[in-house]
Amino acid sequence: xxxxxxxxxxxxxxxxxxxxxxxxxxxxxxxxxxxxxxxxxxxxxxxxxxxxxxxxxxxxxxxxxxxxxxxxxxxxxxxxxxxxxxxxxxxxxxxxxxxxxxxxxxxxxxxxxxxxxxxxxxxxxxxxxxxxxxxxxxxxxxxxxxxxxxxxxxxxxxxxxxxxxxxxxxxxxxxxxxxxxxxxxxxxxxxxxxxxxxxxxxxxxxxxxxxxxxxxxxxxxxxxxxxxxxxxxxxxxxxxxxxxxxxxxxxxxxxxxxxxxxxxxxxxxxxxxxxxxxxxxxxxxxxxxxxxxxxxxxxxxxxxxxxxxxxxxxxxxxxxxxxxxxxxxxxxxxxxxxxxxxxxxxxxxxxxxxxxxxxxxxxxxxxxxxxxxxxxxxxxxxxxxxxxxxxxxxxxxx
Numbered sequence: 001x002x003x004x005x006x007x008x009x010x011x012x013x014x015x016x017x018x019x020x021x022x023x024x025x026x027x028x029x030x031x032x033x034x035x036x037x038x039x040x041x042x043x044x045x046x047x048x049x050x051x052x053x054x055x056x057x058x059x060x061x062x063x064x065x066x067x068x069x070x071x072x073x074x075x076x077x078x079x080x081x082x083x084x085x086x087x088x089x090x091x092x093x094x095x096x097x098x099x100x101x102x103x104x105x106x107x108x109x110x111x112x113x114x115x116x117x118x119x120x121x122x123x124x125x126x127x128x129x130x131x132x133x134x135x136x137x138x139x140x141x142x143x144x145x146x147x148x149x150x151x152x153x154x155x156x157x158x159x160x161x162x163x164x165x166x167x168x169x170x171x172x173x174x175x176x177x178x179x180x181x182x183x184x185x186x187x188x189x190x191x192x193x194x195x196x197x198x199x200x201x202x203x204x205x206x207x208x209x210x211x212x213x214x215x216x217x218x219x220x221x222x223x224x225x226x227x228x229x230x231x232x233x234x235x236x237x238x239x240x241x242x243x244x245x246x247x248x249x250x251x252x253x254x255x256x257x258x259x260x261x262x263x264x265x266x267x268x269x270x271x272x273x274x275x276x277x278x279x280x281x282x283x284x285x286x287x288x289x290x291x292x293x294x295x296x297x298x299x300x301x302x303x304x305x306x307x308x309x310x311x312x313x314x315x316x317x318x319x320x321x322x323x324x325x326x327x328x329x330x331x332x333x334x335x336x337x338x339x340x341x342x343x344x345x346x347x348x349x350x351x352x353x354x355x356x357x358x359x360x361x362x363x364x365x366x367x368x369x370x371x372x373x374x375x376x377x378x379x380x381x382x383x384x385x386x387x388x389x390x391x392x393x394x395x396x397x398x
Contacts, residue, residue, distance in 0.1 A: 042291035046299045052112050058306050059109035062313055066102040069316035070095045076320075076330050089169050090149065091319055093176070094142035098312040100135030104128055105309070111201075112302070118201040122193040125201035129191050133184035137225065139311070141176045143266070144229045146319070147236040154243055183224060187217045218281035222274045230270070234263050258322070265314050273308040276301055 073095040077088050107128050111118065118125055149169070152161070161168075190213070192204040205213030241259040245252040276297050283289045289297065320326045 042295065046295070048115075051299070051303065052115070055112045055302060055306055056109055058303075059105050059112065062306070062309050063102055063105040063109070066098065066105075066309075066312040066316075069313060069321075070099040070102060072330065073316045073320045073326075074099065076326065076333050079329075079333055089166075089173060090142050090146040093173050094139055094146065094315060094319070097135045097138035097142060097180075098315055101132060101139065101309060102312050104132045104135075108306075115198075116200060117198040118193060119199070125193045126188050126191045129201070130184050130188040133188065134180045137180040137183050138176055139315070140225055140229050140270075141180060142173070143315075144232050145172055145176065147233045147240075147262075151236045151240045151243070154240055183220075186220075215281050218277055222278055226270050226274045230266060233266055237262050258318070261318055265311065265318060269308050269311040269314070272304045276304050 074092065077092040077095065107120070120128070153165070187203065190203055190205045191201060194200055194202055194204065203214070203217075205217075237259040241252070241256045244255050279287075279289060280297055280301065283294060283297075
Protein backbone atom coordinates (compact mmCIF):
# COMPACT_ATOMS: atom_id res chain seq x y z
CA UNK A 1 0.00 0.00 0.00
CA UNK A 2 2.47 2.66 0.98
CA UNK A 3 5.88 3.33 2.36
CA UNK A 4 4.42 4.53 5.62
CA UNK A 5 3.09 1.09 6.34
CA UNK A 6 6.64 -0.05 6.92
CA UNK A 7 6.28 1.56 10.31
CA UNK A 8 4.20 -1.27 11.68
CA UNK A 9 7.09 -3.65 11.58
CA UNK A 10 6.85 -6.97 9.76
CA UNK A 11 3.14 -6.63 9.12
CA UNK A 12 3.57 -3.39 7.06
CA UNK A 13 0.06 -2.35 7.97
CA UNK A 14 -1.91 -5.05 6.19
CA UNK A 15 -4.32 -7.39 7.84
CA UNK A 16 -2.72 -10.46 9.31
CA UNK A 17 -5.54 -12.34 10.93
CA UNK A 18 -9.26 -13.08 10.74
CA UNK A 19 -11.39 -10.02 10.26
CA UNK A 20 -13.63 -11.01 13.17
CA UNK A 21 -10.72 -10.57 15.58
CA UNK A 22 -10.56 -6.89 14.73
CA UNK A 23 -13.67 -6.33 16.80
CA UNK A 24 -11.54 -6.56 19.94
CA UNK A 25 -9.25 -3.73 18.78
CA UNK A 26 -9.98 -0.29 20.18
CA UNK A 27 -6.85 1.77 19.49
CA UNK A 28 -3.73 1.75 17.36
CA UNK A 29 -1.64 0.02 20.06
CA UNK A 30 -4.01 -2.95 20.02
CA UNK A 31 -3.84 -2.95 16.24
CA UNK A 32 -0.05 -3.04 16.15
CA UNK A 33 -0.02 -5.79 18.77
CA UNK A 34 -2.53 -7.75 16.71
CA UNK A 35 -0.44 -7.41 13.55
CA UNK A 36 2.81 -8.38 15.18
CA UNK A 37 1.44 -11.44 17.02
CA UNK A 38 -0.74 -13.11 14.41
CA UNK A 39 1.91 -14.37 12.02
CA UNK A 40 2.14 -18.16 11.91
CA UNK A 41 4.53 -19.68 14.42
CA UNK A 42 7.64 -20.77 12.55
CA UNK A 43 11.29 -19.90 12.87
CA UNK A 44 12.87 -17.98 9.98
CA UNK A 45 16.45 -16.67 10.16
CA UNK A 46 16.32 -13.23 8.51
CA UNK A 47 18.54 -10.27 9.34
CA UNK A 48 16.74 -6.93 9.63
CA UNK A 49 20.04 -5.04 9.93
CA UNK A 50 21.33 -6.51 6.66
CA UNK A 51 18.08 -5.60 4.94
CA UNK A 52 18.29 -2.01 6.19
CA UNK A 53 21.83 -1.62 4.84
CA UNK A 54 20.85 -3.11 1.46
CA UNK A 55 17.80 -0.85 1.24
CA UNK A 56 19.86 2.23 2.09
CA UNK A 57 22.31 1.43 -0.72
CA UNK A 58 19.51 0.72 -3.21
CA UNK A 59 17.63 3.89 -2.36
CA UNK A 60 20.81 5.95 -2.61
CA UNK A 61 21.78 4.47 -6.00
CA UNK A 62 18.30 4.97 -7.46
CA UNK A 63 18.21 8.52 -6.11
CA UNK A 64 21.56 9.60 -7.57
CA UNK A 65 21.14 7.97 -10.99
CA UNK A 66 17.46 8.81 -11.32
CA UNK A 67 18.02 12.45 -10.34
CA UNK A 68 20.73 12.98 -12.97
CA UNK A 69 18.89 11.13 -15.73
CA UNK A 70 15.52 12.78 -15.26
CA UNK A 71 16.99 16.26 -14.88
CA UNK A 72 18.83 15.77 -18.19
CA UNK A 73 15.65 14.55 -19.88
CA UNK A 74 13.64 17.49 -18.56
CA UNK A 75 16.26 20.08 -19.50
CA UNK A 76 16.78 18.74 -23.03
CA UNK A 77 13.10 18.24 -23.83
CA UNK A 78 12.15 21.57 -22.29
CA UNK A 79 14.82 23.43 -24.28
CA UNK A 80 13.88 21.69 -27.52
CA UNK A 81 10.12 21.54 -26.92
CA UNK A 82 9.38 23.75 -29.90
CA UNK A 83 11.07 21.49 -32.46
CA UNK A 84 11.27 18.07 -30.83
CA UNK A 85 9.23 15.01 -31.73
CA UNK A 86 5.46 15.15 -31.54
CA UNK A 87 5.31 12.88 -28.49
CA UNK A 88 7.94 14.70 -26.44
CA UNK A 89 5.21 16.29 -24.29
CA UNK A 90 4.37 12.90 -22.77
CA UNK A 91 8.05 12.09 -22.30
CA UNK A 92 8.65 15.44 -20.61
CA UNK A 93 5.73 14.99 -18.22
CA UNK A 94 6.73 11.40 -17.46
CA UNK A 95 10.23 12.59 -16.58
CA UNK A 96 8.76 15.26 -14.28
CA UNK A 97 6.67 12.59 -12.53
CA UNK A 98 9.68 10.26 -12.20
CA UNK A 99 11.71 13.14 -10.79
CA UNK A 100 8.98 13.70 -8.21
CA UNK A 101 9.27 10.06 -7.13
CA UNK A 102 13.05 10.32 -6.96
CA UNK A 103 12.83 13.39 -4.71
CA UNK A 104 10.97 11.35 -2.08
CA UNK A 105 13.69 8.70 -1.89
CA UNK A 106 15.84 10.46 0.75
CA UNK A 107 12.85 10.32 3.11
CA UNK A 108 12.32 6.57 2.61
CA UNK A 109 16.08 6.04 2.84
CA UNK A 110 16.30 7.79 6.21
CA UNK A 111 13.12 6.10 7.45
CA UNK A 112 14.65 2.69 6.73
CA UNK A 113 17.92 3.66 8.41
CA UNK A 114 16.04 4.82 11.53
CA UNK A 115 14.09 1.53 11.72
CA UNK A 116 10.94 3.20 10.32
CA UNK A 117 10.93 6.02 12.86
CA UNK A 118 9.25 9.13 11.41
CA UNK A 119 10.90 12.37 12.49
CA UNK A 120 9.30 14.93 10.19
CA UNK A 121 5.92 15.64 11.73
CA UNK A 122 2.28 14.88 10.96
CA UNK A 123 1.90 17.12 7.89
CA UNK A 124 5.01 15.66 6.26
CA UNK A 125 3.70 12.16 6.99
CA UNK A 126 0.68 12.73 4.78
CA UNK A 127 2.18 15.08 2.22
CA UNK A 128 5.21 12.90 1.42
CA UNK A 129 3.02 9.87 0.78
CA UNK A 130 0.58 11.94 -1.25
CA UNK A 131 3.40 13.44 -3.33
CA UNK A 132 4.86 9.99 -3.97
CA UNK A 133 1.60 8.36 -5.04
CA UNK A 134 0.46 11.29 -7.21
CA UNK A 135 3.72 11.12 -9.14
CA UNK A 136 3.66 7.32 -9.28
CA UNK A 137 0.24 7.28 -10.94
CA UNK A 138 1.22 10.16 -13.24
CA UNK A 139 4.31 8.31 -14.46
CA UNK A 140 2.29 5.18 -15.23
CA UNK A 141 -0.56 7.07 -16.92
CA UNK A 142 1.80 9.11 -19.11
CA UNK A 143 3.40 5.85 -20.21
CA UNK A 144 -0.05 4.59 -21.25
CA UNK A 145 -0.78 7.84 -23.10
CA UNK A 146 2.55 7.63 -24.89
CA UNK A 147 1.88 4.05 -26.04
CA UNK A 148 -1.62 4.88 -27.32
CA UNK A 149 -0.67 8.18 -28.97
CA UNK A 150 2.32 6.63 -30.74
CA UNK A 151 0.09 4.03 -32.37
CA UNK A 152 -2.67 6.51 -33.26
CA UNK A 153 -0.19 8.85 -34.93
CA UNK A 154 1.58 6.01 -36.72
CA UNK A 155 -1.62 4.66 -38.27
CA UNK A 156 -2.32 7.91 -40.11
CA UNK A 157 -4.81 9.88 -38.11
CA UNK A 158 -7.61 11.97 -39.58
CA UNK A 159 -7.07 15.60 -40.70
CA UNK A 160 -8.98 16.76 -37.63
CA UNK A 161 -6.46 14.96 -35.41
CA UNK A 162 -3.59 16.48 -37.35
CA UNK A 163 -4.99 19.96 -36.72
CA UNK A 164 -5.81 19.56 -33.06
CA UNK A 165 -3.27 16.98 -31.85
CA UNK A 166 -1.15 19.44 -29.84
CA UNK A 167 -4.21 20.86 -28.08
CA UNK A 168 -5.48 17.35 -27.34
CA UNK A 169 -2.12 16.27 -25.90
CA UNK A 170 -2.00 19.28 -23.61
CA UNK A 171 -5.53 18.56 -22.40
CA UNK A 172 -4.67 14.88 -21.83
CA UNK A 173 -1.57 15.79 -19.82
CA UNK A 174 -3.56 18.20 -17.67
CA UNK A 175 -6.22 15.53 -17.14
CA UNK A 176 -3.60 12.97 -16.09
CA UNK A 177 -2.18 15.31 -13.45
CA UNK A 178 -5.64 16.07 -12.08
CA UNK A 179 -6.65 12.39 -11.98
CA UNK A 180 -3.35 11.41 -10.35
CA UNK A 181 -3.87 14.10 -7.73
CA UNK A 182 -7.30 12.71 -6.82
CA UNK A 183 -6.64 8.94 -6.74
CA UNK A 184 -4.31 8.86 -3.67
CA UNK A 185 -6.66 10.88 -1.45
CA UNK A 186 -8.67 7.95 0.06
CA UNK A 187 -5.45 6.34 1.29
CA UNK A 188 -3.51 9.44 2.26
CA UNK A 189 -6.35 10.78 4.37
CA UNK A 190 -5.84 7.76 6.66
CA UNK A 191 -2.08 8.19 7.01
CA UNK A 192 -1.36 9.18 10.59
CA UNK A 193 1.62 9.90 12.79
CA UNK A 194 1.26 7.63 15.81
CA UNK A 195 3.29 7.97 18.98
CA UNK A 196 4.73 4.89 20.63
CA UNK A 197 8.25 4.45 21.88
CA UNK A 198 9.12 6.09 18.54
CA UNK A 199 6.81 8.05 16.19
CA UNK A 200 5.70 6.14 13.09
CA UNK A 201 3.81 7.16 9.95
CA UNK A 202 1.26 4.40 9.26
CA UNK A 203 -2.01 3.70 7.47
CA UNK A 204 -4.77 3.89 10.12
CA UNK A 205 -8.26 3.23 8.74
CA UNK A 206 -11.26 2.99 11.11
CA UNK A 207 -10.73 0.02 13.44
CA UNK A 208 -14.20 -1.47 13.00
CA UNK A 209 -13.65 -2.07 9.25
CA UNK A 210 -9.89 -1.87 8.94
CA UNK A 211 -9.58 -5.08 6.91
CA UNK A 212 -12.14 -3.81 4.38
CA UNK A 213 -10.31 -0.49 4.00
CA UNK A 214 -6.95 -2.19 3.60
CA UNK A 215 -8.28 -4.56 0.95
CA UNK A 216 -10.10 -1.81 -0.98
CA UNK A 217 -7.02 0.41 -1.03
CA UNK A 218 -4.87 -2.53 -2.15
CA UNK A 219 -7.27 -3.52 -4.93
CA UNK A 220 -7.61 0.04 -6.19
CA UNK A 221 -3.84 0.42 -6.24
CA UNK A 222 -3.42 -2.84 -8.15
CA UNK A 223 -6.21 -2.14 -10.64
CA UNK A 224 -5.26 1.47 -11.39
CA UNK A 225 -1.50 0.94 -11.15
CA UNK A 226 -1.16 -2.36 -13.02
CA UNK A 227 -4.22 -4.33 -14.18
CA UNK A 228 -5.48 -1.50 -16.39
CA UNK A 229 -2.22 0.14 -17.57
CA UNK A 230 -0.26 -3.04 -18.33
CA UNK A 231 -2.66 -4.49 -20.96
CA UNK A 232 -2.97 -1.08 -22.64
CA UNK A 233 0.81 -0.61 -22.76
CA UNK A 234 1.27 -4.16 -24.06
CA UNK A 235 -1.44 -4.07 -26.72
CA UNK A 236 -0.58 -0.69 -28.21
CA UNK A 237 3.17 -1.30 -28.20
CA UNK A 238 2.67 -4.68 -29.89
CA UNK A 239 0.36 -3.09 -32.48
CA UNK A 240 2.93 -0.38 -33.12
CA UNK A 241 5.71 -2.94 -33.64
CA UNK A 242 3.45 -4.99 -35.92
CA UNK A 243 2.65 -1.97 -38.09
CA UNK A 244 6.32 -1.09 -38.43
CA UNK A 245 7.25 -4.66 -39.28
CA UNK A 246 4.45 -4.93 -41.86
CA UNK A 247 5.67 -1.73 -43.47
CA UNK A 248 9.02 -3.45 -44.08
CA UNK A 249 11.09 -0.83 -42.32
CA UNK A 250 14.77 -1.83 -41.99
CA UNK A 251 14.71 -0.71 -38.35
CA UNK A 252 11.65 -2.82 -37.49
CA UNK A 253 13.72 -5.47 -35.70
CA UNK A 254 15.24 -2.82 -33.40
CA UNK A 255 11.80 -1.42 -32.68
CA UNK A 256 10.44 -4.88 -31.87
CA UNK A 257 13.24 -5.33 -29.35
CA UNK A 258 12.45 -1.94 -27.84
CA UNK A 259 8.77 -2.85 -27.53
CA UNK A 260 9.71 -6.06 -25.72
CA UNK A 261 11.91 -3.99 -23.40
CA UNK A 262 9.08 -1.51 -22.69
CA UNK A 263 6.70 -4.32 -21.71
CA UNK A 264 9.27 -6.36 -19.78
CA UNK A 265 10.51 -3.38 -17.72
CA UNK A 266 7.00 -2.40 -16.69
CA UNK A 267 6.18 -5.98 -15.69
CA UNK A 268 9.44 -6.55 -13.81
CA UNK A 269 9.13 -3.29 -11.87
CA UNK A 270 5.45 -3.53 -10.92
CA UNK A 271 4.24 -7.14 -11.03
CA UNK A 272 6.20 -8.38 -7.94
CA UNK A 273 5.09 -5.30 -6.00
CA UNK A 274 1.38 -5.76 -6.71
CA UNK A 275 1.44 -9.54 -6.24
CA UNK A 276 3.13 -9.30 -2.85
CA UNK A 277 0.87 -6.42 -1.80
CA UNK A 278 -2.26 -8.33 -2.76
CA UNK A 279 -1.15 -11.54 -1.02
CA UNK A 280 -0.30 -9.69 2.18
CA UNK A 281 -3.63 -7.87 2.16
CA UNK A 282 -5.56 -11.10 1.67
CA UNK A 283 -3.53 -13.06 4.21
CA UNK A 284 -5.66 -13.93 7.22
CA UNK A 285 -8.83 -12.47 5.70
CA UNK A 286 -9.66 -14.58 2.65
CA UNK A 287 -6.60 -16.82 2.37
CA UNK A 288 -3.92 -18.16 4.70
CA UNK A 289 -0.38 -18.26 3.39
CA UNK A 290 2.08 -20.93 4.31
CA UNK A 291 4.10 -20.01 7.38
CA UNK A 292 7.44 -19.53 5.62
CA UNK A 293 5.88 -17.77 2.61
CA UNK A 294 4.12 -15.29 4.90
CA UNK A 295 7.34 -14.47 6.75
CA UNK A 296 9.30 -14.10 3.51
CA UNK A 297 6.68 -11.79 2.00
CA UNK A 298 6.53 -9.62 5.11
CA UNK A 299 10.32 -9.45 5.25
CA UNK A 300 11.02 -8.77 1.55
CA UNK A 301 8.09 -6.45 0.90
CA UNK A 302 10.32 -3.42 1.57
CA UNK A 303 12.92 -4.66 -0.92
CA UNK A 304 10.27 -5.39 -3.57
CA UNK A 305 8.80 -1.94 -2.96
CA UNK A 306 12.23 -0.38 -3.48
CA UNK A 307 12.85 -2.32 -6.71
CA UNK A 308 9.56 -1.01 -8.12
CA UNK A 309 11.18 2.44 -8.21
CA UNK A 310 13.77 1.26 -10.71
CA UNK A 311 11.42 2.48 -13.43
CA UNK A 312 12.60 6.01 -12.56
CA UNK A 313 16.07 4.94 -13.72
CA UNK A 314 15.10 2.75 -16.67
CA UNK A 315 12.43 4.99 -18.24
CA UNK A 316 14.87 7.79 -19.18
CA UNK A 317 17.13 5.21 -20.85
CA UNK A 318 14.41 3.43 -22.83
CA UNK A 319 12.43 6.48 -23.89
CA UNK A 320 15.24 9.02 -24.29
CA UNK A 321 18.86 7.95 -24.22
CA UNK A 322 18.35 5.11 -26.73
CA UNK A 323 16.83 7.56 -29.20
CA UNK A 324 19.26 9.06 -31.75
CA UNK A 325 17.09 12.17 -31.84
CA UNK A 326 17.38 12.70 -28.08
CA UNK A 327 21.13 12.09 -28.11
CA UNK A 328 21.44 14.67 -30.87
CA UNK A 329 19.47 17.22 -28.88
CA UNK A 330 21.51 16.44 -25.76
CA UNK A 331 24.78 17.04 -27.63
CA UNK A 332 23.28 20.19 -29.14
CA UNK A 333 22.45 21.47 -25.66
CA UNK A 334 25.96 20.67 -24.44
CA UNK A 335 27.58 22.39 -27.43
CA UNK A 336 25.21 25.34 -27.01
CA UNK A 337 26.51 26.02 -23.49
CA UNK A 338 30.19 25.51 -24.34
CA UNK A 339 32.23 28.72 -24.56
CA UNK A 340 32.39 29.73 -28.22
CA UNK A 341 34.65 32.80 -28.05
CA UNK A 342 38.26 31.97 -28.93
CA UNK A 343 41.36 34.17 -29.36
CA UNK A 344 41.81 35.33 -32.94
CA UNK A 345 45.31 33.95 -33.09
CA UNK A 346 44.01 30.58 -32.03
CA UNK A 347 41.37 30.64 -34.76
CA UNK A 348 44.00 31.48 -37.44
CA UNK A 349 46.31 28.75 -36.18
CA UNK A 350 43.60 26.06 -36.20
CA UNK A 351 41.24 27.08 -38.96
CA UNK A 352 40.41 23.49 -39.87
CA UNK A 353 39.33 22.51 -36.37
CA UNK A 354 37.43 25.79 -36.04
CA UNK A 355 35.50 25.11 -39.22
CA UNK A 356 34.74 21.62 -37.98
CA UNK A 357 33.35 22.93 -34.69
CA UNK A 358 31.36 25.54 -36.58
CA UNK A 359 29.88 22.93 -38.88
CA UNK A 360 28.88 20.78 -35.91
CA UNK A 361 27.13 23.65 -34.21
CA UNK A 362 25.26 24.66 -37.36
CA UNK A 363 24.26 21.08 -38.06
CA UNK A 364 22.99 20.69 -34.55
CA UNK A 365 20.84 23.78 -34.99
CA UNK A 366 19.09 22.09 -37.91
CA UNK A 367 20.80 23.74 -40.95
CA UNK A 368 23.32 22.41 -43.43
CA UNK A 369 27.01 22.99 -42.71
CA UNK A 370 28.49 25.87 -44.65
CA UNK A 371 32.06 24.66 -44.42
CA UNK A 372 33.55 21.24 -44.80
CA UNK A 373 35.84 20.06 -42.08
CA UNK A 374 37.71 16.88 -41.19
CA UNK A 375 35.39 13.93 -40.62
CA UNK A 376 35.14 12.57 -37.08
CA UNK A 377 33.82 9.00 -37.22
CA UNK A 378 32.74 9.15 -33.60
CA UNK A 379 30.54 12.21 -34.06
CA UNK A 380 27.14 11.59 -35.62
CA UNK A 381 25.20 14.75 -35.04
CA UNK A 382 21.79 15.28 -36.58
CA UNK A 383 19.18 17.96 -36.34
CA UNK A 384 16.03 17.21 -34.36
CA UNK A 385 13.44 15.69 -36.67
CA UNK A 386 10.06 17.39 -36.71
CA UNK A 387 8.52 14.87 -39.09
CA UNK A 388 5.47 12.86 -38.00
CA UNK A 389 5.80 9.78 -35.88
CA UNK A 390 5.94 7.57 -38.95
CA UNK A 391 9.69 8.12 -38.98
CA UNK A 392 11.15 4.83 -37.69
CA UNK A 393 13.34 6.25 -34.96
CA UNK A 394 10.37 8.08 -33.44
CA UNK A 395 9.34 4.85 -31.70
CA UNK A 396 11.63 5.84 -28.87
CA UNK A 397 9.52 8.97 -28.33
CA UNK A 398 11.97 11.66 -29.22
